[in-house]
Amino acid sequence: MTARASSRLRRVPAFAAAAAFAISAAASSSAAVITIVNGNDPNVGFNDPAAATPVGGNPGTTIGQQRLNAFQHAADIWGGLLDSPVEIKIRATFEPLDCDATSGTLGAAGPRGVDSDFPNAPLPGTWYPSALANRLAGSDLDPGEDITARFNSSIGTTGCLEGGSWYLGFDNHAGTNQLDLVAVLLHEFAHGFGFLTLVDDTDFSEFNGQPDVFETHILDIQAGKHWNDMTNTERMASGIHTGKILWDGVGVQAETRSTLDPLPVLSISTPASIAGDYGIGLADFGAAVTTTGVVGTLVAAVDPADAAGTLTTDACSPITNASQVAGHVAVVDRGTCPFIDKATNVQAAGAIGMVLVDNATGSVPVAMGGDAPGVTIPVVSITQADGATIRAQLAQGVAVKIWANPRRLAGAGLENRMLLYAPNPYESGSSISHWDTSAHPNLLMEPNLSSDLPHTVDLTLPALRDIGWFPATGPAAGPRAPAQRVQQDDAPKIVIRP
């Protein structure tokens, strides 16, 4: 690997007023040189001269320098991991983006260009993001920047998400309501390196009639096809095949078992008519869902229909059938009051666990936020549809186990292949171009970036390996597994014997 200068100064003609300069990945051990091209004008953005105190290993003494240092730090992390003989250029700006008191865009990034049928292209007629295409071609096919990144300089100022602020340290120690810029950048840069599909999210046509390299790894086990082998209509239907869309790449597949935890599920053993594993959403509070789990019978918790909650099933008030709930797993409906209030109430009634039924349609069980140190029982959620199925059988007695099934991985499907995010309805941009939110521990490329993400790239790196970022790998090196049509849930059903 060619060692390059650790930093350089560079003009950006397109922005004549900008005091443009660039900083490259500094680590001499970098396998790729990633250059941040500063596109800001003087005195703003990366050039903001406002004084700042060094924080979390970021030595900058101005806001602008700290921002640029954070970008460089993220670039250094990726630069030390990727492999390319061609400099990767990221055009970056820190500028006011749309924002108001209650919401706003933090930033955005993505590939600046795509190429196909370039010299040494592994797959003909296939789009590659320009940074990857350059690597594969061994030359800079598109002089200029490969990735665009623009971030919001107004965060935390009057009228713009005043409750939040950027955390510019390198140590992963963002405080409450601080936004860890390095973690966000690691995610965003990955999209620029190729972690995305270019498939149109309205009619599901391929970009200019050609597949993209990411798309060639999208396998729908329900349809039994890869996305690049589908018609537009088939891709549209496939986009909402929740739990059936897998990443078909040997690099990721090889690392899922060492990365992912056992899959938390709600297993029903009786009645037989509804027996099986049900997907669950986890809570930030309460007991962890373990491989041992909690075994019990489901009982609907009842509470008064009052000002706290108008339904007798919402558990927003103290439970009135505590004698029935005690020692069992309480079923409650979502709505009106916070999750933590419901959990507190059913726990006070003696429940050994809580299953929350969503009050809105959706294919993904809600992940429950909140902080409740006093809640010590496991709290999980299920979809509205599954809740209806289960509630209909409560009178017969529903035996359940809330546990982490060691035979399955949280976030993976058939043959330990990673699940891609495919909720129903389709979420433009979020769907498919991210890992599924069932992944545990949280992964860098989930659509919801967890605030506790470490500054590591977990399964993102093998995904980039699969699309060609390293020698002797990628689609040209390893044939994809043949598509398989799976009519039923691919996971084995679990039957609990009392």
Next chain:
Amino acid sequence: MSRRFFAGAAIAASLAVLPALLLADGPVVCPAIDHPAPVSASAPGIRAAIDPATGALRTPTAEERMAASARKRAARAETMRNLEVVVHPNGMKTVDLGDAFLFDVVVETAPDGTIGYRCVPGAAQAPAAASKEVR
């Protein structure tokens, strides 16, 4: 989210490269410019939102995500309309995507004060998104 387009339409772009090609040695082969069908691509990004009642960052609701998705599709369709595919003499195709495939990151405050980010397609005025819902 704005997008930087190639300057001008296809003809204008072709004319723009012509002088340079005429100055080159050897046979002049003009890169062809193909017009891709309008598409509304997906682009990753990041946003956030604050609960008006508590001032805490929160995750977007499903309804907010759907509304954002619809807005983004419409915005991106417009964004993508003028992308051009340049076909080089060796058969290579290149497309300057500008900002068409940027992924926004949005964030919202939750009632419990926690922060969450969500990555969504760019090119639109989407409502904030965030980590997790709390009710």
